[in-house]
Amino acid sequence: MTLHKTIAGAMLASTLFAGAALAQTELTMWYHGAGNETEMVLVNEMLAEFNASQSDWKVVITTFPQGAYNDSIVAGALAGTLPDIIDIDGPILPNWAWAGYLQPLAIDESLIKDYLPGPKGVWDGKLYGIGMWDAAVSLVTRQAYLDELKLRKPTLDEPWTGEEFQAALDAAKNSGKFEYALDLGMAWTGEWYPYAFSPFLQSFGGDMVDRTTYKTAEGALNGEAGMAFGNWWQGLFKGGYAQATQDGADRDSGFASGKYAFSWNGNWAALGALDAYDDVVFMPAPNFGTGSKIGAASWQLSISATSKHADGANAFINFALQPSNLARFSKGLGLIPATAAAAELTDNYKAGGPLAVFYDLSQRQGLLRPVTPGYPVAAKIFEKALADIANGADVEATLDAATDEIDADIEKNGGYGH
Amino acid sequence: MAITSADNRGLRLTVRYIVLVLIALIFCFPLVFMIVSSFKPDLQLLQDSGNLRAFLPVGDLSFDNYFAAFERAPVGLFIFNSVMVTGVTVLLSLFLCSTAGFAFTFMEWRGRKLAFTIILATLIVPFETIAIPLLLLASKLPWIGLDGLTYGWLNSYQVQIVPFIADGLTIYLFAQYFKDLPHELIEAARVEGATWWQIYVKIVMPLSGPVLATAAILKFLAMYNQYLWPLMVVQEEGYRPVMVGLQYFFQLNIAWGEVMAYLSLITIPVLAFYLYLQKAFIASIASTGVKG
Numbered sequence: 001m002t003l004h005k006t007i008a009g010a011m012l013a014s015t016l017f018a019g020a021a022l023a024q025t026e027l028t029m030w031y032h033g034a035g036n037e038t039e040m041v042l043v044n045e046m047l048a049e050f051n052a053s054q055s056d057w058k059v060v061i062t063t064f065p066q067g068a069y070n071d072s073i074v075a076g077a078l079a080g081t082l083p084d085i086i087d088i089d090g091p092i093l094p095n096w097a098w099a100g101y102l103q104p105l106a107i108d109e110s111l112i113k114d115y116l117p118g119p120k121g122v123w124d125g126k127l128y129g130i131g132m133w134d135a136a137v138s139l140v141t142r143q144a145y146l147d148e149l150k151l152r153k154p155t156l157d158e159p160w161t162g163e164e165f166q167a168a169l170d171a172a173k174n175s176g177k178f179e180y181a182l183d184l185g186m187a188w189t190g191e192w193y194p195y196a197f198s199p200f201l202q203s204f205g206g207d208m209v210d211r212t213t214y215k216t217a218e219g220a221l222n223g224e225a226g227m228a229f230g231n232w233w234q235g236l237f238k239g240g241y242a243q244a245t246q247d248g249a250d251r252d253s254g255f256a257s258g259k260y261a262f263s264w265n266g267n268w269a270a271l272g273a274l275d276a277y278d279d280v281v282f283m284p285a286p287n288f289g290t291g292s293k294i295g296a297a298s299w300q301l302s303i304s305a306t307s308k309h310a311d312g313a314n315a316f317i318n319f320a321l322q323p324s325n326l327a328r329f330s331k332g333l334g335l336i337p338a339t340a341a342a343a344e345l346t347d348n349y350k351a352g353g354p355l356a357v358f359y360d361l362s363q364r365q366g367l368l369r370p371v372t373p374g375y376p377v378a379a380k381i382f383e384k385a386l387a388d389i390a391n392g393a394d395v396e397a398t399l400d401a402a403t404d405e406i407d408a409d410i411e412k413n414g415g416y417g418h
Numbered sequence: 419m420a421i422t423s424a425d426n427r428g429l430r431l432t433v434r435y436i437v438l439v440l441i442a443l444i445f446c447f448p449l450v451f452m453i454v455s456s457f458k459p460d461l462q463l464l465q466d467s468g469n470l471r472a473f474l475p476v477g478d479l480s481f482d483n484y485f486a487a488f489e490r491a492p493v494g495l496f497i498f499n500s501v502m503v504t505g506v507t508v509l510l511s512l513f514l515c516s517t518a519g520f521a522f523t524f525m526e527w528r529g530r531k532l533a534f535t536i537i538l539a540t541l542i543v544p545f546e547t548i549a550i551p552l553l554l555l556a557s558k559l560p561w562i563g564l565d566g567l568t569y570g571w572l573n574s575y576q577v578q579i580v581p582f583i584a585d586g587l588t589i590y591l592f593a594q595y596f597k598d599l600p601h602e603l604i605e606a607a608r609v610e611g612a613t614w615w616q617i618y619v620k621i622v623m624p625l626s627g628p629v630l631a632t633a634a635i636l637k638f639l640a641m642y643n644q645y646l647w648p649l650m651v652v653q654e655e656g657y658r659p660v661m662v663g664l665q666y667f668f669q670l671n672i673a674w675g676e677v678m679a680y681l682s683l684i685t686i687p688v689l690a691f692y693l694y695l696q697k698a699f700i701a702s703i704a705s706t707g708v709k710g
Contacts, residue, residue, distance in 0.1 A: 081570075
């Protein structure tokens with residue numbers, strides 16, 4: 001009898017659950033993580049939890065390899081086949097919002113009131129995207145190197161000045177202990193250049209475009225500050241402090257094998273550095289005149305303009321922003337949680353944790369890349385200009401040409417809505 | 419004097435073979451590098467890349483990169499998709515383009531020269547210029563399948579096959595080859611009362627082995643290497659081909675050993691196809707002067 005009751009109960013329960021599952025409206029989602037198994041395990045865990053947490057919506061994900069993702073989104077927008085939810089790299093967001101691919105989010109403000117500035121994707125005064133994490137770059141070295149080279153340890157409140165940084169590079173170079181004083185990560189190309197190197201330009205007082213109008217790069221990229229930056233940048237390579245072209249293996253393991261004294265690298269590589277040495281120090285960016293700056297904004301969740309289920313998509317994003325989810329990705333991928341509350345749920349980023357400094361770096365030094373639909377083109381031009389200068393091109397001519405190219409693109413696109 | 423001449427011939431032959439072997443080695447080096455590297459761990463692969471060890475199966479060799487590649491991406495599915503799309507396209511293309519070439523060469527019809535000129539003119543239109551209009555068209559086309567009548571071809575095999583069945587180059591190849599066939603054969607068959615279809619099947623096609631091989635190889639390579647079009651029209655993993663699949667391996671830290679393992683795997687169908695048809699392909703190149 002008991003067995004019969006158990007079976008009947010199980011059948012009833014399964015019927016009810018099946019009914020709930022059938023009643024769920026499907027939300028489609030595109031995500032850039034194909035090929036990254038660790039990340040996809042975390043994403044799929046979160047989706048399964050959301051789908052089981054309520055009976056109205058069921059998110060069905062399609063994944064793309066990152067290198068093919070942006071082109072697939074653009075093709076999907078043209079063909080009218082964008083899904084309800086898409087993820088999007090922060091600096092690209094203004095372009096896609098301006099192009100009409102996205103719709104503003106309607107999410108619980110209380111969830112993002114204590115957010116880091118980087119993960120908020122705002123265009124034209126409206127929130128179009130929200131990230132679960134941010135990323136930050138620091139100057140990595142060892143306490144032993146600082147002691148040996150007799151260098152002051154810079155802090156967030158008192159970072160190295162440009163002169164102090166130069167003195168540190170000279171000391172490292174003159175010590176003869178290292179193959180190069182500085183690992184800039186030149187083996188990485190693409191978005192790494194504007195993300196990692198434009199903050200140096202901004203610290204000099206220049207920028208990729210003039211942020212007061214966003215209608216020109218004139219004076220920002222090729223002005224006095226831009227030229228000072230360009231000359232400093234070229235000096236790093238001419239002076240033998242860094243490599244203009246770098247082997248990928250050196251980027252991956254050069255600092256750990258003692259090839260470099262300092263490495264300009266992100267929080268995602270920090271655990272590897274900590275594994276290599278027990279006295280690793282993560283230092284803020286040098287201040288070249290207008291304050292220390294690092295790049296901000298990473299991948300964010302957004303809703304397509306053509307979604308017919310924006311309420312469901314917003315419900316999913318609200319779910320994704322729970323501190324436990326922010327902490328999930330931080331624990332699994334080493335990313336910086338978007339809120340202090342979520343950071344406290346992680347061993348690495350909680351107060352006193354080995355990577356807590358990156359949360360502080362994001363909060364205090366993080367600067368969004370130019371918030372303009374013209375950014376994707378400007379970023380490519382900036383990358384090429386920096387690579388050319390690193391390889392010996394004339395600084396003034398290169399920055400002038402880059403400025404003209406950026407301005408021509410802005411003009412061709414009618415000012416990109418600014 | 420005769421001995422000296424024989425010596426000279428022998429010397430010339432030796433030099434010729436040495437040069438040919440050197441050229442063959444230069445062409446083989448990338449393949450050897452790819453295959454050898456696919457068995458090395460990343461660090462060793464990058465350290466070896468600056469010297470001759472890059473081409474030698476030395477060091478810590480294993481199948482680990484192959485296992486890892488299969489874990490990272492559905493490699494078998496991607497290869498199946500590419501072989502399927504490529505194979506069907508090649509077969510349909512050989513039939514359609516050879517019949518078109520046949521009609522242009524042997525049949526008299528009004529507007530033939532103009533139509534052939536227009537087809538030739540399409541050779542100078544880069545695919546990138548028509549990709550977006552084609553995408554918009556493909557996203558709205560009707561299709562009758564197991565689900566009945568549906569609209570939109572995205573995420574399907576047919577969207578990767580149909581636009582590439584007919585192309586100007588293949589039609590041109592067939593037309594050029596057919597021009598050199600003895601027209602007396604065709605005329606005799608017509609006099610005997612053979613239909614055009616019979617002439618195509620029983621006379622022309624049996625004589626067209628070299629051009630069929632050439633057209634098949636050129637089409638195979640073009641289709642197998644497709645990237646932009648499948649990237650635009652295929653969102654579902656189930657229909658992705660090998661070249662889009664390659665992007666799975668380009669994460670922030672690129673696993674070069676896995677990249678080499680994946681490339682080695684996806685090269686196998688191309689090599690097998692080429693080796694199968696190489697004799698006919700070379701004969702066709704020699705007779706038509708067409709460069710691949």
